Amino acid sequence: MINTKDILETIKMIEEEHLDIRTITMGISLRDLAADDxxxxxxxxxxxxxxxxxxxxxxxxxIERELGIxxxxxxxxVTPIAMVGATSSANSYVPLAKALDRAADTTGVxxxxxxxxxxxxGFAKGDEILINSIPEAMAETNLVCSSVNVA
Structure with a gap:
């Protein structure tokens, strides 16, 4: 049961301590996508x-309106692009980064x-292609984040 003290404490956190929700994330699997081109x-x-x-x-x-936070x-x-890109015969995944950037812009995220x-x-061919694509992909997109998990 919620008591008055808890409600007042939450209000104080929102108004005085600027409580917010840092991020909501939608995970989307791309593992079902494949194309040589x-x-x-x-x-x-x-x-x-x-x-x-x-x-x-x-x-x-x-949710922001309902909670007031x-x-x-x-x-x-999304699924790591190195895995998805490996279904293609491409030697650069920059077009995939651009597609993600357009999708981010379209959805407003x-x-x-x-x-x-x-x-x-260990490295697979798709991993190496992605790593080599990172500089150009980051230079040509605005909303795409890149990472390489090495450990």
Whole structure:
């Protein structure tokens, strides 16, 4: 049962201590996507991300209104692109980063994570291609986050 003291403490945290929800994240699996042509794969990624996350920002804003607590970031996280890109014959995954960037812009999220490689147990061809694509991908996108897990 909620008591008055708890309610007042929460109000104080919101008003005086600027309580917020730092981030809400929608995880989207891209493991079911494959294409030999990198541009076809990019289109599939854009379509799936925008379809799945089309209501993420609106839902976050509704939660903000209901709770009276701001949500600072609304983000999307996808399957590591090194795994998805490996289904193609491409030697650069920059088109996939651009597709993620367009999807983030279309859905209105603050950023999208997953332009990533998981190499803690060794490199596969897709991991190497992704790592080599990072500088150009980061230079040509605004809302894409990249990472390489090495340990």
């Amino acid at each position: 990198i541009n076809v794969l990019a289109d599939k990624i854009y379509d799936k991300v925008t379809r799945r996350a089309e209501k993420l920002v609106a839902t976050g804003e509704q 701001p949500i600072i970031n609304k983000r999307i996280s 603050n950023f999208v994570g997953g332009f990533s490689a998981l190499v803690q147990k």
